[in-house]
Amino acid sequence: MHSIRQSIPDVVLLEPKVFGDSRGFFYESFNQQAFREATGVQCDFVQDNHSRSSQGVLRGLHYQLPPRAQGKLVRVVRGAVFDVAVDIRKGSPTFGQWVGALLTEDNHRQLWVPPGLAHGFLVLSESADFLYKTTDYYSPEHERCIRWDDPELAIAWPAVDAAIQLSAKDQAGRWFAEADL
Numbered sequence: 001m002h003s004i005r006q007s008i009p010d011v012v013l014l015e016p017k018v019f020g021d022s023r024g025f026f027y028e029s030f031n032q033q034a035f036r037e038a039t040g041v042q043c044d045f046v047q048d049n050h051s052r053s054s055q056g057v058l059r060g061l062h063y064q065l066p067p068r069a070q071g072k073l074v075r076v077v078r079g080a081v082f083d084v085a086v087d088i089r090k091g092s093p094t095f096g097q098w099v100g101a102l103l104t105e106d107n108h109r110q111l112w113v114p115p116g117l118a119h120g121f122l123v124l125s126e127s128a129d130f131l132y133k134t135t136d137y138y139s140p141e142h143e144r145c146i147r148w149d150d151p152e153l154a155i156a157w158p159a160v161d162a163a164i165q166l167s168a169k170d171q172a173g174r175w176f177a178e179a180d181l
């Protein structure tokens, strides 16, 4: 497993070793020891999620408030997305900064998004299957949303050949300056 620390140091891009042969490929999509060595994080994952979205769908920016903040280990098994993590931890040296990563079925890359950060992604391919593990359970009462197009965050979302599609919840997201952190 190759790991690349991002400009928000707790966010880590992971590249698993992929074994290809005439049949196709094999790789360990999750190995707790390899994850701990790559991130320095010892945690348990309690939920696996799978969403499928069409081109132009943008899900996010979502987070859960303490004590139900979720760490997320995210990957794409079909298609391609631009994945974004935003540091919304008050007092963090990188507060208000974001990192983005291209996650695709071909690069097998995964992003570790620690608890306390907001997360979202934009689908670049015709369709994308997005899988992720979380370190705490879904808790709607603790879930919050920040607008994907917040001018203060100024996330450089890539251009996509489709209109941006948001859920009603995401359309009603708060501006970062007014967010419940």
Ligand SMILES: Cc1cn([C@H]2C[C@H](O)[C@@H](COP(=O)(O)OP(=O)(O)O[C@H]3O[C@H](C)C(=O)[C@H](O)[C@H]3O)O2)c(=O)[nH]c1=O
Binding pocket: 049, 051, 059, 060, 062, 063, 072, 119, 120, 121, 137, 138, 167, 169
């Ligand atoms: C997240 C979640 C949702 N749901 C139900 C609630 C709704 O009835 C339905 C769709 O939920 P939502 O529109 O919130 O799904 P996403 O927009 O993909 O939300 C996710 O999007 C971004 C990328 C994130 O980082 C979060 O993991 C998560 O908020 O699934 C559940 O039953 N369990 C869950 O863990």
